[in-house]
Amino acid sequence: MKSWASFEDRIRELATYIYQNECKPAHIGGVDVDGVIEIDEDTRVLIEITERKDLAKVREDIVKLTVAKHALYRENILAKCICVVNNGVTTSMIEAGKAENIKVLSAENFSRIFFDFDTYRSARENVAFGSAVNPITGRKDDSDYVEVTYIREDNGREVTIEDISNLVISGNKVVMLGEYGTGKSRCLRQLFKHISSKVKDTHTYPMALDLREAWGLKRGYELIRRHIEDLGLQQQLHGASIRALASGSLVVLLDGFDELGSQSWSNDSDKLKVIRAKSLEGVRDLLHRAKSGIFVSGREHYFNNNDEMFSSLGIAADEAILIRCKDEFTEEETERFFKRMSADIAVPDWLPRRPLICQTISDLSSDELDQMFGVGEDELQFFDHFVSVLCKRDALINASFDASTIKKVLTHLARSTRSKTSNVGPITLSDVQRAFEAVVGELPVEEASSMLQRLPALGRVKAETNDRQFIDGYILDGLRAKDVVLTRRSGEVGLRTISSAVFINPIDDLGQRILHKDIYDNPRAYIQILKNLTGANNKVLACDIVAAALRGNGGQFDFQDITIDDGIFLKLDMSSMLPVRLNIQNTVFSTIILPSVPPPNTSIRNCLAERIYGVASRSALPSWIMNLDADRYDSVESVSRIKKIGLSANHEILAAIIRKTFFQKGSGRKEEALTRGLGQIGSTTLIDKTINLLLKENVLERFKGDEGWVYKPNRSYAGRMKKMLYELRVSQDEIWVAAGSL
Numbered sequence: 001m002k003s004w005a006s007f008e009d010r011i012r013e014l015a016t017y018i019y020q021n022e023c024k025p026a027h028i029g030g031v032d033v034d035g036v037i038e039i040d041e042d043t044r045v046l047i048e049i050t051e052r053k054d055l056a057k058v059r060e061d062i063v064k065l066t067v068a069k070h071a072l073y074r075e076n077i078l079a080k081c082i083c084v085v086n087n088g089v090t091t092s093m094i095e096a097g098k099a100e101n102i103k104v105l106s107a108e109n110f111s112r113i114f115f116d117f118d119t120y121r122s123a124r125e126n127v128a129f130g131s132a133v134n135p136i137t138g139r140k141d142d143s144d145y146v147e148v149t150y151i152r153e154d155n156g157r158e159v160t161i162e163d164i165s166n167l168v169i170s171g172n173k174v175v176m177l178g179e180y181g182t183g184k185s186r187c188l189r190q191l192f193k194h195i196s197s198k199v200k201d202t203h204t205y206p207m208a209l210d211l212r213e214a215w216g217l218k219r220g221y222e223l224i225r226r227h228i229e230d231l232g233l234q235q236q237l238h239g240a241s242i243r244a245l246a247s248g249s250l251v252v253l254l255d256g257f258d259e260l261g262s263q264s265w266s267n268d269s270d271k272l273k274v275i276r277a278k279s280l281e282g283v284r285d286l287l288h289r290a291k292s293g294i295f296v297s298g299r300e301h302y303f304n305n306n307d308e309m310f311s312s313l314g315i316a317a318d319e320a321i322l323i324r325c326k327d328e329f330t331e332e333e334t335e336r337f338f339k340r341m342s343a344d345i346a347v348p349d350w351l352p353r354r355p356l357i358c359q360t361i362s363d364l365s366s367d368e369l370d371q372m373f374g375v376g377e378d379e380l381q382f383f384d385h386f387v388s389v390l391c392k393r394d395a396l397i398n399a400s401f402d403a404s405t406i407k408k409v410l411t412h413l414a415r416s417t418r419s420k421t422s423n424v425g426p427i428t429l430s431d432v433q434r435a436f437e438a439v440v441g442e443l444p445v446e447e448a449s450s451m452l453q454r455l456p457a458l459g460r461v462k463a464e465t466n467d468r469q470f471i472d473g474y475i476l477d478g479l480r481a482k483d484v485v486l487t488r489r490s491g492e493v494g495l496r497t498i499s500s501a502v503f504i505n506p507i508d509d510l511g512q513r514i515l516h517k518d519i520y521d522n523p524r525a526y527i528q529i530l531k532n533l534t535g536a537n538n539k540v541l542a543c544d545i546v547a548a549a550l551r552g553n554g555g556q557f558d559f560q561d562i563t564i565d566d567g568i569f570l571k572l573d574m575s576s577m578l579p580v581r582l583n584i585q586n587t588v589f590s591t592i593i594l595p596s597v598p599p600p601n602t603s604i605r606n607c608l609a610e611r612i613y614g615v616a617s618r619s620a621l622p623s624w625i626m627n628l629d630a631d632r633y634d635s636v637e638s639v640s641r642i643k644k645i646g647l648s649a650n651h652e653i654l655a656a657i658i659r660k661t662f663f664q665k666g667s668g669r670k671e672e673a674l675t676r677g678l679g680q681i682g683s684t685t686l687i688d689k690t691i692n693l694l695l696k697e698n699v700l701e702r703f704k705g706d707e708g709w710v711y712k713p714n715r716s717y718a719g720r721m722k723k724m725l726y727e728l729r730v731s732q733d734e735i736w737v738a739a740g741s742l
Helices: 005-018 054-075 091-098 107-114 117-124 161-169 184-196 222-232 234-247 269-280 283-291 306-313 330-339 353-362 366-372 380-396 403-419 427-440 447-452 473-492 492-500 509-523 523-533 539-549 639-643 650-660 673-677 684-694 715-730 735-740
Strands: 023-028 031-040 043-050 079-087 102-108 150-152 173-177 207-209 250-255 294-298 320-324 459-462 469-470 558-566 568-573 578-585 586-593 603-613 625-632 700-705 708-713
Touching: 005 023, 005 043, 005 107, 005 234, 005 492, 005 700, 023 043, 023 054, 023 234, 031 054, 043 054, 043 558, 054 079, 054 102, 079 091, 079 107, 091 102, 102 107, 107 117, 107 150, 117 184, 117 207, 117 234, 161 184, 161 250, 161 294, 184 207, 184 294, 207 222, 234 250, 250 283, 269 283, 269 294, 269 306, 269 320, 283 294, 283 306, 306 427, 306 568, 330 353, 380 403, 380 473, 380 509, 403 427, 403 469, 403 473, 427 469, 469 473, 473 509, 473 523, 473 539, 492 523, 509 523, 509 539, 509 603, 523 558, 539 558, 539 578, 539 684, 650 673, 650 684, 650 708, 650 715, 650 735, 673 708, 684 700, 684 735, 708 715, 715 735
Parallel strands: 043 079, 079 102, 173 294, 173 320, 207 250, 250 294, 558 578, 568 586, 578 603, 586 603, 603 625
Antiparallel strands: 023 031, 031 043, 150 320, 459 469, 700 708
């Protein structure tokens, strides 16, 4: 927008939308006028546009406008005259215009006639951005943004807020995915500030909408109107906002497409797709109307797959840039976070570095931190201690509860979230009171009710409601597993109660490992629980127990011909322990990690999965898996993708060498190019052994080139190598097996 022509074009475009008629150059009274708008047959608006910041040039433009105005007056046409200056306007310029009844405006002030962004920005920054709220007060979070990076799905590169800002300003459609507590709302808040800082240069205005406030709205204009009304700006900005959207001047930033989930619910997956799509009608219409860049964020697993997401949002997949929030801070980001909080904390390697976990830890006293991090290097022991410290800290504040009661109430509330459509809540005051009554045996008195509203690990959804939610999935996941352990100990009554419940939220990684410890000590009890659950309502709990049973280090687990039907697994990892005599059918998986050998008497059939680790295509699935549809498989499209699969160093080096020689352009690879980057995976000795294995099996041939050895693939093995790369962990190829024992 720095050149003369583009600045003129932009001002003429603004004038067109301000006055609702085309602004174009014209020759009037012997002078050329930069912009003329015909309001009606008796009225015109004349605009002179200049990038020069000097009084002499402005005076020249005033003379031109005066000549043109008088010429029109002789034809009985009234003219309103404006001189727009790209840079700052001085008092002398304004006074020079006043003498001829001509307004001299800066480009910024002229833009404000079109859309008063300064007023909007002030009002918008005064309220919370999505879930970026203080968990204690529920009010907007004013803490400084910790600079983090995000991952572009298409190329795997890390991007910053500035990169995302440039993408959106350039007109791209950006979709950000991330789990609860990974910083989506903070990202949008910072993105709004970043784009706002460039308004003078870009002439595009960010508008940040919180979709949780847009229930039931069917049209994009309705979303804009409600947002402006919520800010109390309906009189000043409602019409201007609609015009700015229509002109392509609004950059639309939408937070929380998952917050619009319909209040309806169904166990029918096809019906749920229809419900989700219908709830996003207004968003879809708004994104369709937006002519500039857009940014929309939501939970990673809200939709069944990306195709459903793009369809529901009305965005073509090939036109969108998909960006993912990292689940955790890096070590450097963690250090910056605690430095910002003026805290010196050494976080154990295995502790999740998610923002809300770090926030919880930073709120503790020095004595509490010393106590918490003095329990050794056992993550499961640490979790128990972490929750205990939080509960003891709360018990010291008020004598109404002891730490044990607080912990039991939290565990009971963790179970209540298992049936919520949103993973972490909301938790109503009625939910809290019922949990207290279940633990203590009586309803809380007034003082206790007040205390319950500030339980540790819970945060407010927003300032306007008393509803609460768990502030981080890590804490919630561990408490859910503890709830299963306590239920196992409670006897038949507790087991009957949990068996008849309908859970929709499974336990995750930490919860599986916590539950595994109790299953390892009590395998017969859990097999009996599984047998009872197969005919009960709680299919998710049965899946949790199966997944947790397999989280050991080696060996097998005999499920005694248990069949899981119509279940939901968040993660089923069979890479360490093998299931024996287990049948799974008509079930949905978020993630499956396949074993390297077939599990005895085990089958998976007629199931759906979001992601499968261990094979690179459906055709490579082993015979014990039948009719399994997945959205994503392990990718071997590049060496960098191979590194992310999670193979052993032996197999990662083998896969990378095969990929470089057989499936990249070129007839051969120099030794330096072949081994480049492999030293980051394994030793030189291991690399040499792998190459020698492939030479011995005649998969590779080598000859002396001008700069050393050159390795050439034996193309007769191409089909076999392709099959091996597709099968990966499940491959039984002799070369794959031999490489594993090098």
